[in-house]
Structure formats: structure tokens, C-alpha cells
Amino acid sequence: MAENINSNQTLYIALAKGRVAQKALEVLEQLGFEFPDYSKDSRKLVFTDKSNRVSIFLVKSPDVPVYVEKGTADLGIVGRDILLEHPADVYELLNLDFGQCQMCIAGYPDLEIKFNKKLTVASKYVNIAKNYFDSIDQPAEYIYLGGSVELAPVLGLSDCIVDIVETGSTLKENGLIVKKPILDISSRLIANKVSLKTKNEVILPIINRFEEVTKDENN
């Protein structure tokens, strides 16, 4: 058995900078992997644990599935919004409950969605928006925006927006309200399809630990 397995058994994990990375590191530390050179403000992008068994690297969140699909990273943690917007050929092993938020349709309070009238939708998540409006047979036109999506209805570029809402304060300050939540978004633990098999012995304890942590927090 042993000779069939990769001799290079370091496990590579791709994480999005910020809260998700922080949380993932806590879980890894509980498993005995220590990252002495990690600190929140460090500009380093790659950290290896003391025992050289796990290496994490920090990337922009839309890039996490890319690294995992290509096998450069064995595991990754990424929001469901990104997986839905850019589907990747990976295993979605677990729903981690951190980073909970909602994908919503938002607009002015007097906005009415009429089925006989074409709607103009601005979003960073054009695919998610299209999938949703197609599923209710709502004719719509989509405008992709890279950020500050709230501006679109304010300036008359679109009738409504589809975006992630955490607290809703940005919407409020621009006079918009949530019209309808369409999806719950949480973080996902994803795995490369090959690594899950070839590095199963290293990966399995990590999956199990994440599962326990998620369960504990739900109770």
C-alpha cells in the first residue's frame, strides 16, 4: 500500500484571507498543527506548520476553487456564492457554518417585480441571478458590476440588484431594502477529487474535526 502513495504527503490548503483563514487555523491548531509564523497582519502568503505536514496559503476567495480544482491545493474553504457563480469540479465536503449570510434581491421599497415586464438586474453574481430569475420565468436583462452594486438602482442603471447581504446597512444607507432572499450562503470545505483519495489518511481527520466544530456550534 505505502509505495502506491505519494511520497510527498504534505497537505496544501487554500484559504481566503480574513475571517475564514483565522477560523480554519483555529481548527487546525486544535488538531496539533501549529503555524508559528502566522499573524493576522503578516504579508506572507504561505505558512507551513512546525511538523511540515500541512501548508496553507492565502489567496483571493474566487481563486480558492481554482487552486483546488487544479490540485495545487488539496483542500480549500470558500463561500457557496463563489461555487455557484463559477462551478468547479471539486468535492463539496462540508457546510461550515462560519461566514453565514444571504444572497438577496434588493431594490427601492416601491419596486414591484412584474412578470410581464422585463427587469434589469445588476449584480456581481450574474449566473446566480440568471438561474434564479429563469427558475421563476421572469424575463430579465443582466448587467455585471465588479463592486458597489448598490449604486446601480440609485443611478437608474438597473431596477434591482442581486447581492450578498450580511447586515443590510449598506443597503439602508442608499435607500434600498431586501425584496427577497434567494439563497443561504455559507462557507464550504472543498477537496480536490484526486487528493481526497490519495491523501485520505491526512485529510480524513481534518474533515472530521471541521465536522465536529460545525456541529458543536450548532448546538
Add this chain to the structure above:
Amino acid sequence: MLANYTIDGFENIKYQGFGQLKYIEERLANLFEKYGYCQVEIPTFENYEFYSSDEAINRNDLFKFISNSGKVLALKPDATLPITRIAAINHHDPEEVVKFSYQTNIYKDFSSPDSSKKETTQSGIEYFGNSDPSCDGEIITLALASLELFGIKNIHIDLGHVGFINALLDELYLNKNERDHLFNLIENKNIGDIKEFLETKENISEEYKKIILKLPRLYGKPEDVFKEMETLAVTPKMRTVLERLQSVYNYLCSVGAKDYIHLDIGFTNRMSYYTGIIFKAYLDGVGESILSGGRYDSLSAKFGIDRPACGFSLDLLLLLEYLNNHNLFPDNSDPKIIILYPEEEREKAFSLCSDYRNNGRSAEMFVLNHSPEIVTNRLLKNPHYKNSEFYLLKDNNLTLWQKT
């Protein structure tokens, strides 16, 4: 000025790559021949309807053409379907055993971005007319042999069966959308979303829900997975699948392939015509499977001959890359002979070159219209001449000028 004339998604293979590909092709063809497979050539085009009819593949991923007579054709996205058609046309007795091997280019992922690979070279085998587990075993053994042939060590084979999950899903009274959705979730090992999906389904019994949640974790060492499957196989169909997998595994143990085999009950192959066991082979550090195959017993019936079949295909370009990265190509190429000659001695140069060629060497001649330095340097700009011996011809004498 250099303009960009590259066609995205299609590779140019040249110099050593071409020789290496030929080396791979020849050794594989030779191996398959020794196992009794007879090589066939497949047309580039296939009838579009064969692929589009029962969603064997996503239609948007096909390269489509319309023939003079209005027929829709597609660049073939796989070799199995055309070979099944060829076997059906030429061998009419369903009892007949037919063993074909092939090497061909396939075209895929038309709807993916330009940069993704659209054309690749495949080699493989198809075995018709034998439904016994020992046939599955032979196919997997040969798949393994075709990788070991090149000195590859770290091979990992995932063995599965399309029937186990399907037999369970048959019991669940789901509509097609729900069924496809659940199947996808199981395939992606997405336990969280499976839970959410099952919570909305009140007509599925708790017992079945528990089994479904265990399906994504049915992978790993065969002995362990078989034990787990024993407890989950609640229908006769599921038991049949389990027994089938066990007898294929026993075959593989008896031919010494035990250590390479891992089970995974929750995966599918790109093409949807598989009906029995399926398998994929992975290599170290390669993010996608290099070889895949399985049993497709009902495909041939589409062409009028009801005949069981099993086979696999191997991605040669991926193999080429892997062998290069791991220095697994033998280094036995003789240096090229380059003869630089003054114009008045052309006759002698030609006869010397002919002698070399007749002895199986590669020999080229260049006239010295400049100094030997200039002529040599111009040639060395091309990597083709990296491993060469340059000779100068003067007064009927050949002297070594430079060796690279």
C-alpha cells in the same frame, strides 16, 4: 512583427514531443495486440444524434457540423460510441467476441473558455461479447499494465459501479430533476446539501435517509467499503452490485493488482452510457484522471446488436506530460549527423549521407555558402539540432567540427 496565430485549445506537438508520442503509441498498440486486441481506425465525424439523444454528453460541448444532405455531424467526443457502431456493423452475431483497440483524437468541451484543452489524443480498448466479471477484471488489469509499461509506479485506481446508487434511487419516488440533483450531490460528496435536501422530503423513510447520507463516504480500502456496503445493501439489486464488485476485486487480487485498487461507490464518468462497473486511474500529482473506463452493456443495442461490452481509454497527451515530468522516457537517441560541404564536393557529401542513412542514422547536408561558424550557429537556433555532430567535408575528408 509576430502576430498571434495560435489556435487556443489545440496543441502543437513537435520535435522530441512527436517522437515521444510515437513511442507511447507504438508500445501501447503492441501491448494491446499481445492481449488479442485488433486495432481499428475511427472516422473523425460521428452522427450528432447518437450523442444528443439520451444525454450521453452535454450537447453544448460538441463541435457540430451540417453535411451537404442536411445531416448534423459532430467531431467525435469519445471513441467508445463509434467503435461500438463499427463492431455492430461488422459483427452481426451478438454471441461473437470482438476485441478492438484504437488510437485517435477526440474533441471536447466546446462550450468551455478558449484556453481549455479541446483536442486530445486517446488510446484504448473495447471488449465486446463478454459479460462475465472476469472480463471486467481483464480490462482493469490491462489498464494497469498500460501504465506500468512506461515505468509508472504511483498508480491509484478507483473502482465503482453505477448500479449501487441507482438501485437505491429507484426506490425513492423522485422525479427526474430531483433524482439528478440528489445524484449530483452524492457524486460531489456534498453531505451538507444532501441533508438539507432530505429534510424537505417527507416521503423518504428514515432508514433510506440514513443510507443515502452514508453513500458519499463509501470510498477507500476495498475490504472496509465492502463491509459497509453489506449493511447498506437493502435491495436485491444492490446485493447483486455488491457481489459483482467483489468478484471483480477477487479477480484483481489473484493477478496481483490488489494494492492499486480503491473503491468509490459515488462517482460517475463523463459519458452516461455506463451500466456496470466503472473505474478511473490517477497518478501522483496529476489533478485529473489519466485513464477511465467501464462496462456499457446497453449501448450496442442502439445499433441493433444487443451485446455486452467493457473498455477503457487513456489520455495520451496527459501521459506524455507525466512521462516527461518524471523523466520516464528512455534516452537512447543517437546524435544527428550534419555534414557541411563546399559546393564542389556535393557528390561525396551525398554518398556519405546515404551511407549513414542506410545504417539507420539521421544525416543532413548543408552547403557552405558562409563560414562554418555562421552555418552552424544558424542551425543551432532550432532545438531540433541540439543533439548533433557537425562534420566538415574537405578534400574528400570528413573531420568533426563541433559536437552539441
